[in-house]
Every structure is written in C-alpha cells, then in structure tokens.
Amino acid sequence: MANDITSTNTPPEPIPANAVLIRPRKGAKKALQAIRQDLRSYGCHLHTAGWSCPIGTRSSIEMMLAKENIGVEITEIKDDYFKKSKNGQEAENLWTQIDTKERQYHKESMALLVKRDKLAKEIAKRGESPESQSELPRLEEREKAQQELQEEIDQMRNGARLLEKAEEKAKLPFQVMGYNTQSDILIWKDGRVIALPVTRLTKDQLRLYVGGASDWFGSKESIRELKEITIDTAHRLGFIDDQSPLRSGVWRIGGRWLVIAGKKAMVIDNGTLDRLSEPLFEGRLVETAGAEWLDWEVFEKSIKTDGLKDVFKLIYEKVKQWMWVNQSMAAFMTAFVMLSIVQQAMKWRPWIYITGAKCTGKSTFFEEILQLIFGSQAERLDKSTAHATAQTIGNSGRIPIFDEFEKHKHIPEILELAKLFNRGGQKTSGTGADKAHRFNLHHIPFFGSIYLPKRVMQDSAQESRIIKFELNRIPKDSPPLEKFSADEGKVLAARIVAAMIRSWDSIETRVQTILADQERLLKEYQGLEIRTLENFMYASALLDLVALEGLEETFPMWLSMQPEDDGDKLLDTILASHVFVEKEKKSVREMLCNGHHEEILERHGVKVTLHERKRYLALRCEDITRHLLKDTEYGSLDIKWPLSRTDGALNSRQVKMAGTNQRCILIPMEKVDGV
Numbered sequence: 145m146a147n148d149i150t151s152t153n154t155p156p157e158p159i160p161a162n163a164v165l166i167r168p169r170k171g172a173k174k175a176l177q178a179i180r181q182d183l184r185s186y187g188c189h190l191h192t193a194g195w196s197c198p199i200g201t202r203s204s205i206e207m208m209l210a211k212e213n214i215g216v217e218i219t220e221i222k223d224d225y226f227k228k229s230k231n232g233q234e235a236e237n238l239w240t241q242i243d244t245k246e247r248q249y250h251k252e253s254m255a256l257l258v259k260r261d262k263l264a265k266e267i268a269k270r271g272e273s274p275e276s277q278s279e280l281p282r283l284e285e286r287e288k289a290q291q292e293l294q295e296e297i298d299q300m301r302n303g304a305r306l307l308e309k310a311e312e313k314a315k316l317p318f319q320v321m322g323y324n325t326q327s328d329i330l331i332w333k334d335g336r337v338i339a340l341p342v343t344r345l346t347k348d349q350l351r352l353y354v355g356g357a358s359d360w361f362g363s364k365e366s367i368r369e370l371k372e373i374t375i376d377t378a379h380r381l382g383f384i385d386d387q388s389p390l391r392s393g394v395w396r397i398g399g400r401w402l403v404i405a406g407k408k409a410m411v412i413d414n415g416t417l418d419r420l421s422e423p424l425f426e427g428r429l430v431e432t433a434g435a436e437w438l439d440w441e442v443f444e445k446s447i448k449t450d451g452l453k454d455v456f457k458l459i460y461e462k463v464k465q466w467m468w469v470n471q472s473m474a475a476f477m478t479a480f481v482m483l484s485i486v487q488q489a490m491k492w493r494p495w496i497y498i499t500g501a502k503c504t505g506k507s508t509f510f511e512e513i514l515q516l517i518f519g520s521q522a523e524r525l526d527k528s529t530a531h532a533t534a535q536t537i538g539n540s541g542r543i544p545i546f547d548e549f550e551k552h553k554h555i556p557e558i559l560e561l562a563k564l565f566n567r568g569g570q571k572t573s574g575t576g577a578d579k580a581h582r583f584n585l586h587h588i589p590f591f592g593s594i595y596l597p598k599r600v601m602q603d604s605a606q607e608s609r610i611i612k613f614e615l616n617r618i619p620k621d622s623p624p625l626e627k628f629s630a631d632e633g634k635v636l637a638a639r640i641v642a643a644m645i646r647s648w649d650s651i652e653t654r655v656q657t658i659l660a661d662q663e664r665l666l667k668e669y670q671g672l673e674i675r676t677l678e679n680f681m682y683a684s685a686l687l688d689l690v691a692l693e694g695l696e697e698t699f700p701m702w703l704s705m706q707p708e709d710d711g712d713k714l715l716d717t718i719l720a721s722h723v724f725v726e727k728e729k730k731s732v733r734e735m736l737c738n739g740h741h742e743e744i745l746e747r748h749g750v751k752v753t754l755h756e757r758k759r760y761l762a763l764r765c766e767d768i769t770r771h772l773l774k775d776t777e778y779g780s781l782d783i784k785w786p787l788s789r790t791d792g793a794l795n796s797r798q799v800k801m802a803g804t805n806q807r808c809i810l811i812p813m814e815k816v817d818g819v
Contacts, residue, residue: 163223164202167194169215176214190240196223238304249293317354320377321424322384329378332422345371385428388582392434393541394641396489397426401645406436412645417447435520438637446642455643456690465625466505469614470702475695477613479683484543486644488586493565494679497591500615506592510545512627517636530557534571538583550593550781559606562589608675654685669699676703711790714783721772746802748772753799760810762799
C-alpha cells in the first residue's frame with residue numbers, strides 16, 4: 145500500500161453504479177435501434193456493448209421498453225461518461241460518430257480498390273470501350289466523395305480533441321501535458337512544467353499543487369478520482385520528449401513553423417499566426433527562457449507583407465561593402481546569412497568559412513552582420529570545447545561562430561561535432577543520474593581564419609563540406625563601412641524570419657528542381673561535384689527567387705577555386721622577407737638572385753638544391769616560421785600544407801641544410817622565378 149494516496153491501510157470504498165447498461169436479446173437489435181432517439185432524449189449514449197443510460201432514468205426506460213415489447217438485459221454499471229462535463233460527453237459522442245464514419249470510409253475504399261483493379265484489367269484485355277469510358281467518371285465521383293468524407297472525419301477529430309481539451313481544463317486543477325520516459329506525469333501549473341512521478345502520486349504531493357481547501361479533497365473517493373483522471377489524461381495525451389526541449393530559434397516540424405524568442409512562442413501554419421498557449425509543440429517541450437532576439441510587433445506585420453527580394457536587398461547592400469575576392473560572393477553570403485536563422489528547416493547545411501589576411505574584416509563581419517542582426521541567436525564559440533558547443537547550441541536555433549579558428553585548441557573535436565550539423569544529428573551525454581542529456585544539432589557553422597587549418601585540408605570529408613569565402617584588404621582610402629544600428633537588429637531579424645517563412649515552400653521547390661537536374665548541372669559547371677551542389681543548393685534557390693541583377697549563375701564560378709592559391713601567396717611572403725646581411729637588410733629573393741650568402745639562407749631554412757637533375761628551392765618550414773615569418777600573419781601557423789600544394793612541389797624530401805639532413809618541401813625554381 146506504499147503507493148496508495150490515502151497513506152492508510154483502509155480498503156478502498158466500493159464505487160457505486162451510476163448507470164444502467166441495456167443490451168438487446170436475440171432478435172431485438174433492430175427494435176432497439178428504432179427507438180434510439182427516445183433513448184438519447186433520456187441522456188443515453190452508445191456504449192461498447194449496448195446503450196448506457198443514467199441510473200435515475202431506469203424505471204422510465206423499462207416502462208418504454210415494455211410498451212414497445214423489446215426484450216433486453218439490464219445491468220447496473222459504473223460509467224465514467226456521466227462523470228464528464230457537457231464538453232466531455234460531446235467529445236465521446238463525437239468519437240463514436242467518427243468510428244462509424246471510419247468504418248464506412250474503409251468499406252468504400254476497399255470497394256473502390258477492387259473496382260479500379262477490375263476496370264484496369266478489363267481495359268488491358270479488351271481495350272477501352274464505351275462502358276469503361278462511362279464507368280471512369282462514376283469512379284471519380286465516388287473517390288471525390290471519399291476525399292470529402294476524409295476531410296469531414298479530420299474536422300470531427302479536431303473538434304473532439306478541442307472538446308477533450310476543454311474538458312480537461314474545466315475538470316482538473318492543473319493542465320496535464322503527457323508523460324516522459326521516466327514515468328513522470330508532466331503538468332503545466334502557474335507557468336512552469338512540473339514532473340510528478342506516477343509511483344509517488346500521493347495525497348500530500350497532490351495537495352501541494354491543488355490545496356487542501358479544494359473540493360477534490362472533500363472525500364477519499366474524490367482524491368482517488370483526481371489521481372485516476374490525472375494518470376488517464378497523461379496516458380491519452382501520450383509521450384512527451386522532455387530530454388531535448390525546443391529552445392530559442394526558428395523550427396519547422398510537421399509542416400508547421402514555431403518561432404521562439406524570449407518568453408513568447410508563435411506557431412505559423414499556412415499563413416495563420418497563433419501564440420503557443422502551452423509549452424508543448426509536436427510532442428516536445430518548449431523553453432521560453434531566452435532573450436527576445438526579434439521584434440514581435442514587426443514580425444506579426446511582416447509575416448503578412450514582407451517579400452523575400454526586399455529583405456534580401458537590405459542585407460546585401462551592407463554585405464557587399466566587404467572586399468570579397470569575387471563579386472558574387474557577397475550575394476551568396478547574404479543568402480547564407482538569411483538561411484542561417486531557419487537552418488533547422490534545411491535538409492543539408494554546409495560549413496561557411498571566411499578567410500583572408502589580417503585586417504580584411506572577418507571578425508567585423510561576424511560582429512556587424514550576424515551578431516548585430518540576430519543578437520543572442522548568434523553564438524560566439526571561439527574557445528569552446530566540442531561538449532560545451534553541443535550544450536550551448538544543442539536543441540536551439542542559435543548560429544555558431546568560430547573566429548580565428550586556426551588558433552583553436554580543439555579543432556579536431558569541433559570538426560567531428562560539426563559533421564553532425566550537415567544532415568542533422570544528435571549528441572548524447574551521460575550524467576550521474578539515470579537520465580542522459582540529448583542535444584539535437586542542425587546548424588550552419590560560420591568559421592573565420594587567415595586560411596583553413598591543416599586539419600581541414602587533410603580530411604577530404606571535412607573539406608568537401610566547406611564553402612570558402614575569401615576577403616581582400618579594404619583599401620585605406622575607402623569610406624567607413626555603413627553599419628546597421630543597434631536598434632535595427634531586432635527589426636531586421638523579424639523581417640528576415642518572416643520573409644523566409646513566407647518563401648520557404650518556393651525555396652524548397654527550387655531545391656528539389658536542382659536535385660532532379662543534378663546530372664545536367666554536374667556536366668555544365670566545371671568543378672561542380674554532388675557534395676558541392678548540396679552545399680550551394682539552398683543559397684542558389686534563394687538567389688534564383690530574388691533575381692538579383694547581374695547575377696545569372698545558379699552556381700558561382702569560384703566554387704572550384706582551389707586552396708593552392710594560398711601556397712603562392714605564402715611563397716611570395718617568404719621571398720619578400722628580409723634578412724640582415726652585413727648590417728644591411730636584403731630580401732630572400734635578392735639573395736637568391738645574386739647567388740651569395742648561402743650559409744645565411746640555410747640558417748633561415750632556405751636552399752637551392754638539385755633533385756633528379758632539376759633545380760628546386762628547398763624550404764625547411766620550422767626554420768622559416770621561426771625566422772622569416774615570425775612577424776607576419778603566418779608566424780603562428782603550420783605552413784607545410786599550403787606550400788606542399790604549390791604546383792610541382794615535392795613534399796618531405798631529405799636535404800642537407802646547415803650541416804645536417806632536414807625534411808624539406810621542394811619548390812621548382814621556375815615557380816620561384818615566376819612569383
């Protein structure tokens with residue numbers, strides 16, 4: 145009796161009957177059906193085994209049945225139907241009607257299936273005839289009637305659920321939401337989600353949330369009833385995932401949109417906007433504890449009016465101020481900025497990587513575009529571990545930003561985690577308790593660094609996920625960047641989200657067209673591969689819709705740009721480096737040209753050598769980084785990989801340098817002369 149809510153050893157009191165069950169004897173079924181309207185006038189309803197009527201109407205009903213000479217069996221029962229309010233009773237009656245209509249729908253569906261199959265075989269055997277031609281319209285009419293019946297059933301189901309919800313709210317002193325994997329009943333009380341363990345649903349615990357003065361505590365029977373209704377309601381409402389709740393951001397689940405910002409959450413369904421009345425969406429809990437990152441008033445107006453093209457141009461005008469290596473990079477970057485806030489809705493999410501030398505504005509771009517527009521939704525994770533990253537952005541719509549990534553201490557772990565982002569994945573972390581933490585990950589990560597880390601370039605699976613956007617230095621005489629003001633951020637976020645939701649079906653349709661046409665596209669665009677097509681398809685679809693003037697390409701020409709360009713720039717930096725020679729500064733290029741100072745060059749990691757009768761420039765990377773590049777942007781980086789990708793380079797060759805054999809990278813001298 146440890147689980148009994150009365151906390152006593154007294155046997156439960158018998159529950160008195162409140163209804164009579166009327167079942168027809170043999171041969172009386174049709175007669176009983178003929179007086180169904182009279183039975184309903186007494187408050188009776190169809191039970192699984194017959195008609196159930198209020199116990200107080202028994203004598204009147206017996207007199208009516210005797211008068212009609214209808215043979216029945218009458219049994220006293222306890223029927224929860226008569227404990228329900230009017231809403232509950234209407235809901236149960238509606239479910240009974242739904243069952244009848246569903247049986248009708250199923251029967252007709254089977255008949256139509258047989259008729260269609262028979263007609264198809266007849267046409268295949270004898271060809272079309274006047275009889276078969278006249279039969280087709282009749283079949284179409286029956287199928288149309290079936291569709292209308294299905295729509296009617298769906299409407300009745302929605303009505304029954306609404307009535308049940310009204311019944312629950314009217315009857316229980318708190319709102320039951322469902323149950324979780326730990327057998328906790330989840331209730332919504334005073335704006336909070338509370339987990340009540342079903343095995344410890346005691347009188348004292350219920351009293352804590354209901355209050356001893358409540359009518360529910362008037363008798364042992366009503367307390368027992370409170371417990372039973374709470375458990376039965378949780379069972380009917382079903383399982384709720386409370387281990388990975390929906391957090392701040394934009395979600396598309398089950399064909400509907402959910403936008404969570406601050407303490408407010410709105411559901412958008414076919415253009416209709418409704419506030420979420422309870423912290424539950426598609427069987428998952430909703431957290432509304434974050435910062436309000438968009439302007440709700442603007443959003444509610446924009447969801448009805450804002451066009452994709454107008455909002456795109458607002459962002460594009462600012463993005464194109466940065467000195468992108470290729471002009472169309474600004475358009476594609478603008479597309480990814482807008483896509484980033486609805487990233488969960490995408491079926492594939494690439495990694496966005498901004499590269500460029502110092503002072504090209506990489507960090508400024510993150511600050512003045514992503515962070516200013518999306519506020520707390522743009523999450524800086526510059527020094528975060530993989531586990532901390534999953535905890536911070538998991539189950540949310542936050543946009544992860546990793547700036548100066550080449551200096552990050554956890555590059556391998558972060559990149560492995562980021563693989564889960566592409567198609568959406570889940571990271572599970574165990575805890576000391578029985579319940580594990582689950583983090584759903586479905587994000588577009590933004591990386592920034594001088595160039596891609598060696599780890600990325602050595603892993604083809606990682607490199608193929610990247611779209612590389614490269615920046616040049618902004619000229620010193622350029623006017624200052626025109627920035628969005630702090631007040632514009634939430635307004636822009638609201639307009640972007642509204643425009644993306646309004647246009648999403650069109651974007652998805654265009655994406656499906658691209659995927660269906662991939663064979664032609666792979667042949668048409670040089671350097672385009674299937675993974676590259678996936679990386680660009682959502683941005684390309686968006687740009688097709690906004691029809692930006694001067695941008696006619698579905699996939700940009702720079703998508704096939706290879707990282708070897710980094711090697712050329714690095715080699716040029718090495719050759720332009722200066723060394724003190726007899727109290728005079730000389731560049732490495734000068735010293736190589738005049739053929740002197742070999743010993744000094746070797747001490748700095750540079751030597752002209754022969755390999756298989758061909759002249760090469762041998763580069764000892766460790767010495768070069770230490771001496772020649774220490775004050776440059778490459779000083780703290782691993783330069784082996786970009787140098788080894790230079791045309792004609794030979795990696796890891798033994799060269800005698802400064803008296804000892806060293807592992808060097810060999811660059812053809814004709815390449816050196818051309819730099």
